[in-house]
Amino acid sequence: MKVSLFVTCVVDQVFPQVGIAMAEVLERLGYEVDFPQDQTCCGQPAFNSGYPEEARTVARHFLDVFRDSEYVVVPSGSCTSMITHHYEEIFKDDSKRLEETHRLAPRVWEFSRFLLEVAKAEDVGARYDGVVTYHDSCHALRELRIKNGPRRLLAKVDGLTLREMDAAEECCGFGGTFSIKFPEVSGAMARTKIDSIRKTEASAVVSIDSSCLMQLQGVIDRLGLPIRTLHLAEVLASR
Amino acid sequence: MTGAPSETIKQTLDDPRLQLAIYTASGRLMDHRATAVSAGALPEYQDLRTQANLIKKHTIENLDYYLEQLEANVLAHGGQVIFCKDGEEVADFVLGLAKKNDARLIVKSKSMTSEEIHFNERLEHHHLEAVETDLGEYILQLAHQRPYHIVAPALHMTRYDVADVFTKRLGVEKEVVPENQTKIARAVLREKFLQADIGVTGANFLIADSGAVVVVENEGNARLSSSTPKIHIAVAGIEKLIPRAQDLAVFLDLLGRSATGQPLTVYTSFLSGPRRGEEVDGPDQFYLVLLDNGRTKLLTDPEKRQSLYCIRCGACLNHCPVYRKIGGHNYPWVYSGPIGAIITPQFHSITEDGWLPFASSLCGACAEVCPVKIEIPKLLLKLRSEVTEAKRRQGAGGLERLAFQMFAWVMAHPKIYLLAGRMGALLAPLVPPVGPLKKWASQRTLPRPAKQSFHQLWAARKSK
Numbered sequence: 030m031k032v033s034l035f036v037t038c039v040v041d042q043v044f045p046q047v048g049i050a051m052a053e054v055l056e057r058l059g060y061e062v063d064f065p066q067d068q069t070c071c072g073q074p075a076f077n078s079g080y081p082e083e084a085r086t087v088a089r090h091f092l093d094v095f096r097d098s099e100y101v102v103v104p105s106g107s108c109t110s111m112i113t114h115h116y117e118e119i120f121k122d123d124s125k126r127l128e129e130t131h132r133l134a135p136r137v138w139e140f141s142r143f144l145l146e147v148a149k150a151e152d153v154g155a156r157y158d159g160v161v162t163y164h165d166s167c168h169a170l171r172e173l174r175i176k177n178g179p180r181r182l183l184a185k186v187d188g189l190t191l192r193e194m195d196a197a198e199e200c201c202g203f204g205g206t207f208s209i210k211f212p213e214v215s216g217a218m219a220r221t222k223i224d225s226i227r228k229t230e231a232s233a234v235v236s237i238d239s240s241c242l243m244q245l246q247g248v249i250d251r252l253g254l255p256i257r258t259l260h261l262a263e264v265l266a267s268r
Numbered sequence: 269m270t271g272a273p274s275e276t277i278k279q280t281l282d283d284p285r286l287q288l289a290i291y292t293a294s295g296r297l298m299d300h301r302a303t304a305v306s307a308g309a310l311p312e313y314q315d316l317r318t319q320a321n322l323i324k325k326h327t328i329e330n331l332d333y334y335l336e337q338l339e340a341n342v343l344a345h346g347g348q349v350i351f352c353k354d355g356e357e358v359a360d361f362v363l364g365l366a367k368k369n370d371a372r373l374i375v376k377s378k379s380m381t382s383e384e385i386h387f388n389e390r391l392e393h394h395h396l397e398a399v400e401t402d403l404g405e406y407i408l409q410l411a412h413q414r415p416y417h418i419v420a421p422a423l424h425m426t427r428y429d430v431a432d433v434f435t436k437r438l439g440v441e442k443e444v445v446p447e448n449q450t451k452i453a454r455a456v457l458r459e460k461f462l463q464a465d466i467g468v469t470g471a472n473f474l475i476a477d478s479g480a481v482v483v484v485e486n487e488g489n490a491r492l493s494s495s496t497p498k499i500h501i502a503v504a505g506i507e508k509l510i511p512r513a514q515d516l517a518v519f520l521d522l523l524g525r526s527a528t529g530q531p532l533t534v535y536t537s538f539l540s541g542p543r544r545g546e547e548v549d550g551p552d553q554f555y556l557v558l559l560d561n562g563r564t565k566l567l568t569d570p571e572k573r574q575s576l577y578c579i580r581c582g583a584c585l586n587h588c589p590v591y592r593k594i595g596g597h598n599y600p601w602v603y604s605g606p607i608g609a610i611i612t613p614q615f616h617s618i619t620e621d622g623w624l625p626f627a628s629s630l631c632g633a634c635a636e637v638c639p640v641k642i643e644i645p646k647l648l649l650k651l652r653s654e655v656t657e658a659k660r661r662q663g664a665g666g667l668e669r670l671a672f673q674m675f676a677w678v679m680a681h682p683k684i685y686l687l688a689g690r691m692g693a694l695l696a697p698l699v700p701p702v703g704p705l706k707k708w709a710s711q712r713t714l715p716r717p718a719k720q721s722f723h724q725l726w727a728a729r730k731s732k
Contacts, residue, residue, distance in 0.1 A: 036722045038679075042689045043715050045722035049729070064726050067682040075672050077630060085677035090680040104375030118646075171632035200589045204629025209707040211272070211627060216711025217281050217593045218629070221291075247712025 031061040032182050033098035035091075036107045037239070038070040044239045050266035051140055067094045067113050073111040076119065078206045085119050091130045092116075092219075098148065101137045104262055105238050106169025109139040115170050139169060141179045141237050141261055152185035155265045160190045162231040164222070164245070165198045166238035176218075179237055179261050186264060196225035203244035219248040226256060233257040235264055272623040277598050286424060290595050293423045294586040300529025301583060301637065310525065319518050321641040324577035327509050331567065334476040334509045335558070341479025345541025347554035354561050355385025358503065358646060361557065362387075362466075363394050369553075371396070371465030375457075377483070377490035378402035379470025380580055381505050381559055383415055383602040387468070398468070399460045401489040406453055408674040409607070410437040417604065419527045419582040424595055457489070467493035467551065470537075471504035472579065473519060474556075477512045479569035480540040481556060484523060484533040500551040502539065506558050507576035518652050519579060522639035562615030572647060575611050577640040584634035584644060590627055598623070606634035610647045618654050619662070625651035685721055693717035 033056055036048035052062045071089030091112065095101050103109045113134045120126040144150050163183065169175040183191050202208065202218025209215075223245065226234050234256060236242050242258040249256050280286060295424065297424035305313045327334055339349040341513040352358045365371070376382065376398050388398040389411070404422040408415060411433045415421035422430070433445045434452055443449055469490050473482040481502045483490045494500045510516065524530035543550030566573045585591045585605030596604040600621045601612045609624040625648045634644040678685050696717050701709040708714060720728070 041722040042466060042692070042717050045718045045725050048722040050626075052726075064722075066723070069679040069682055069685045072676075072679070075647065075675060077652070078668075078672060079649075079654075079656035080669070080672040080676075081653050084673045086676040087679040090314040090682075144539055166361050166629035167629070167633075171636055198633075200629045200630060200631035200633070202589065207626065207629045209704040211277075211590075212589055212710050212720070213274075213278055213281055214627075215629070216587050219711070220587075221593075243715050244712065245706070247715065250713040251711065 030059075030099070031063055031197050032100040032102050033063045033065055033095060035068055035071075035095065035101050035103045035108070035137075036064075037051050037103065037105050039239050040104055043243065044260065047104050047239055047260040047262050050260065050262040051102065053266045054144070054153055054262060055102065055148075057153060058144075058150050059239065059241050060148070063098075065094050065098070065224050071108045071111045072119075073084070073108060073115075074205055076111065076115060077204075081119060081170055085123075087121050088116055089126060090111075092126065092133060095133060095137075096129065096131075098136065099131070100143065102140055102143045103137065104140045104167050104260060105240070106139050106173050106175055107238050107240065109137060110168040110172040112137050126210070139173060139175060139237065141182055142175060144182060144265075145178050151181055152264050153182070155185075156187040156189075157264050158188040159233060160192050160229070160231045161233045161259070162192050162194045162226055162229045162265070163197060164194075164201060164226075164234050164236040164241060166236050166241045168263045169237055170198060175237070179235070182261065182265060183235065189264070192229040194225040194231075196222060199225070201241045201244050205240075208244060215244070216248060220252075221243055223248055223254070223256075227254070231256070233259050233261050235261055236237050237261045270621060271624070272627060273598055273600075277594050280595050280598060281593060284597065285426075287593070289424050289426055291592055294422065294592050297420070297528060297582070297586040301526055301586070302529075304525035304529040304531065309531075310521070316518055316521050317639055317641050320522055320579075320639055321577065323510060323515050323518060324640050325574070327511055328507065328567070328576050329574055331506065331509065334511055335506060337476040338474055338479060338509060338556075341477065342541065342556050343479075344552075345479050345540040345554075346544070347479070347556060349556045349558060351558050352560065353388070354559075355390060358385055358387065358557055358559060359390035361443055361555075362391065362468075362501065363396065365499065365501075365555070366391075366396055369465060372632075373460065373464045374398040374466045374468055374495065375401050375460050375464040375489075375493045376405075376468045377470065377485065377493040378405050378421070378501055379468070380415070380418055380602060381470050382468065382503050385559065385561060393523070399457070401457050401460070401465075401493055402485070402487060403450060403453055406457065407433055412435070412604055414597070417582055417585055418580050418607075422450070461492050461496045464493075464497040465493070466499045466501060467497040468501045468503060470496050471502050471508050471556075472523065473503055473510050473516060474508045475511075475513050475516065475557075476509055478540060480513070480538045482516060483537045483539065484520070484535065485537075486530075486534040488535055491535055494537065494539050495549050495551065498551055499553045499555070499713065500539070500542070501555045501557060503557045503559060506560060506563055507578070523579055523581055526583040526637065526639040568612055571650065572614060574642050575607075575614055575647060577642050578611070579640060580607075581639055583637040583639065587630060587633040587637050589629065589633070594627075606644045606648075607642075608641075610644060610651060613651055613655070618651065618658050622655040622658065625649075625655060686721070689717070689721055689723075693719065693721070 072084040074083035116130040202215040248259040417423040471481045542554040591605040
C-alpha cells in the first residue's frame with residue numbers, strides 16, 4: 030500500500046531527520062512511501078494570524094498537491110488538524126474546494142494515529158535506551174483527541190521508560206506567531222513546562238509536533254539544560 | 269488601535285511572589301473543578317454541558333421574547349424592570365431613585381456587571397456611598413483595585429497583602445490570620461448592612477417564566493444585601509436569561525462545579541419582587557436593571573453571539589496558560605482571561621484592544637472546560653481576522669500583511685519555496701537576529717535551518 034508524506038514546512042526546513050524517521054518506520058511496516066515534490070505548507074501560520082485569504086491560497090495548493098493520494102501521513106497534530114478541522118471553515122464559501130476538502134480530509138492522518146488505526150502496529154520494533162517524558166501538544170490533544178496513542182507506541186519501545194510529568198497537557202507556549210507577538214509570555218509558559226519536565230528527571234521530552242519541540246528546545250538550550258527533544262518518529266525509528 | 273501593555277505584563281512576569289500566587293490559586297481551582305466534574309462525581313457532566321449550550325442558544329436566539337416574558341412576570345410580582353443602554357443610564361436611574369427615597373448608603377454584593385459600568389465610581393461623584401460586601405471585593409475596594417478574576421476577585425493577594433490593606437485603610441492592628449481578617453471585615457460590614465438604604469446585587473440567572481432573579485454566593489452577603497435594606501436593585505446583563513425555572517437545574521449543576529468545584533454554592537437565592545403584605549422578610553421596593561452595554565451588537569452574528577452564553581464561572585481563566593502568567597489586571601477591562609479576550613473587543617469595538625484576540629496560544633484549554641461550550645478558540649480566530657481587516661481599512665499593519673502575502677505566494681509556488689528555504693539556510697548564520705527573529709531570540713535560542721531540507725535528503729535517498 031502506498032502512503033504519501035506531508036512532512037510540513039517546519040520539518041522540511043528545520044527538522045528533516047523527523048521526516049526521514051517517519052519514512053523509515055512506514056517502510057519498515059511494508060508501506061511504499063511517496064513524497065509529492067510540490068508540497069509546501071498547510072497554511073496554518075496565515076490562518077492563525079488573522080489572514081484567511083492568504084491561508085486559502087496555501088490551502089488550495091495543498092489540495093492540488095495531495096488530491097490523488099491514497100493516504101497522507103503527517104508528523105504533526107497541529108498541521109493535521111488544520112487540514113481536517115479548519116479547511117472546512119476556510120472553504121465554507123467555495124463549494125468546489127469544500128467538496129475536495131471533504132474527499133481528502135478522511136485520508137489525512139497524523140503519524141501516530143496512522144500507525145495504530147490504519148497500520149494496526151503498536152510495536153514497530155524500536156529500541157531506545159532511556160527515560161523520556163511525553164508532551165501532549167494542544168491541537169493533537171484537544172482537536173484530534175490524541176492522548177493515549179503515542180503513549181501506547183512508546184510503551185512498546187525496548188529499553189524505554191515513559192515517566193509522566195504533572196503538566197503534560199499544559200501548552201508549551203509556542204502558538205505560532207504568538208511566540209513572537211508575546212515573546213515574554215511565551216517564554217514564561219515554556220519555562221513552566223520545562224520545570225515540570227525537569228521534575229521527571231527524563232533525559233528527553235517526546236512529542237508528535239516539531240513546532241512545540243522547537244520552542245522547548247530553544248528554551249532548554251537557553252537555560253543550558255541537558256534535556257533532548259525528540260519527535261515520536263525519531264524514537265520509533267531508532268533501533 | 270491600542271497595543272498590549274507590554275511594560276506591566278513584564279512587571280507581572282518578573283514578580284515571583286505574584287506569579288506564585290496566580291499559579292497556585294488558579295491551580296487549586298483547576299484541581300477542585302477536575303474532581304467535581306469527574307466521571308465518578310458527575311457522570312452526566314458532558315450531557316449537562318450540551319444541554320446548557322442548547323438552552324443558552326435557544327434563549328439568545330429568542331432573547332426578545334424571553335425579555336418581554338421576564339418583564340411581565342417581574343411586574344406581576346410587584347417589581348419594576350428598567351432597560352439601560354449603558355452605565356450612564358444605570359447611574360441616572362439609581363441616582364434618581366436615591367434622591368426620591370433620600371438614600372445615602374448602598375450595600376453591594378459581588379457583581380461583574382456593576383464592575384463593568386464602574387457603578388461605585390459613578391455614584392461616588394454624587395456623594396452616594398456604595399460599599400462592597402463580598403470579602404474579596406471589599407478588600408479590593410479598600411485597596412482601590414479592580415477584580416483580578418471573575419469569581420475570585422482578590423486571587424492575586426496573599427493574606428499578608430490583605431493585612432497591609434486592613435491596617436492602612438481601617439486602622440486596625442496587623443492581622444494575618446484569614447479567619448480573624450474575616451471577623452474584622454464582618455464587624456464593619458454588619459453595621460453597613462443595618463444602615464443601608466439600598467441593596468444592590470447582580471444576578472447569575474434571570475428566569476423568564478417566573479420573573480425571578482437567582483443569585484448564588486458563599487458568604488450570605490448577597491442575601492443580606494437583597495433583604496435588609498428597604499430597596500433592592502438587581503443589576504444584570506440581558507444575556508443572563510434562561511427560559512424556565514426547571515432549566516436552572518442544568519446550570520446550577522455546572523456553575524459551582526466549574527467555578528470552585530462546589531456541587532452547589534452555600535447560598536442560592538430566588539428573588540422575585542418585593543415583600544408581599546403577609547411576608548416578614550424582603551425589601552419594600554424591587555427593581556431589575558437590565559443592561560445592554562454592547563451586548564445587542566453581538567446578536568446579529570450567529571457565530572459570535574455564542575459569546576453571550578457565558579455564565580461567568582471563571583473556569584477558562586483558571587485553565588488559560590496566558591492568564592496564569594499575565595494575571596487579571598493586564599487585560600484592559602474587568603473581564604479577563606479567554607472570555608475577556610473575546611467579549612471585550614466585541615462589546616467595545618474591534619479597533620480598540622485589538623491585541624486581545626492575539627494574546628492566546630490557541631491551546632484550546634478554555635473551550636474544553638467551558639460549561640456552556642463556547643467555542644472560544646474559533647471566536648479568537650474570527651476576531652483576529654476582523655482585527656487585521658480593520659487595520660487594513662485604517663491603513664495600518666502593512667508590513668505584517670505584506671509578509672503574509674509573500675508567505676502565501678511563496679507557499680503556492682513550490683520552486684520558489686525550495687529556493688527561498690535554501691537561501692534562508694545559507695543566510696541564517698550571517699543574518700543578525702532582527703524583527704521577529706530578535707523577539708524569538710529574546711527568550712530562546714534560534715533554531716538553525718537544516719543544512720539539507722527534507723526535499724534534498726529525499727532526493728539523495730532516492731538516487732541511491
